[in-house]
Amino acid sequence: MNPLLHLGCTLDEVDPPRWPAPGADATRLVRTVHALRHSKLGDLRPGDLRMLVAQRVALHCTLPLAALLLLEEPLLEATFYPGDLLLTAAGAPESGWAPIPDLRTRLSAVIAALPDAGIAELPQGSAEELARFGGRSATQP
Template sequence: MDHLLHLDRTLDELDPPRWTAAAADATHLVRKVHELRCVLLSELRPADLRTLITQQVALPYVLPLAVRLLLEEPLLDAYFYEGDLLLAAVEAPASAWALLPDLAARLRAVITTLPDAAFADLPRGAAEELARFVARTESPC
């Protein structure tokens, strides 16, 4: 299924059940995630995608949007630092990537083309996390 065909819909529409409004005493992050589920996929910004991915929300719909950006600019600065969206994506659970094997393969290919110097400004442990993602193989089951 091509998840990018749904750009005119929201996560609440695509990823049932719809979420109720965040509690009045919810944290800023919880309120933000609830709000993002009501935004059209076409209007989600890189920082929004990073937030949704790190919170593991609707990954089958969010990861393809992130990969689309990362194929063009692997070290995209979504919010915190260059490469933060890439790191969020590769840290998504293997079970989410198992649903998107072609996208995972394309992202792996992009990562392997990054020069060593690209890793210098990433947080400690990032290069290892990227290497683990590249080395990960899809389970046949």
């Protein structure tokens, strides 16, 4: 499924079945993720995508949208720090990337071209995470 063709739809519409309402004792994270499933794909902000990808929600929709943002601005600050969306996407399971190998290849090339100074600003262990994704040499910072 190409999420760009469904920007006016919600995750509940394109990723059935619809989720029931969260329980009364649900955490803030659970309530937020449930609420985001009612947002139109085109309305999801970078921070929303970071949260949904991190929680492995509808990766066939959320991961391509995140990747497209990252192709334009790889060190985008979604919520916490510059590059947080990139590290979240790079840490997504292979099963999430399997349907979109072209986006993975393009994002790997973008990561490989990042300046060492940009990588050095990321949290400890980020260079290794990006190397596992396939975009950089493990010897780079």
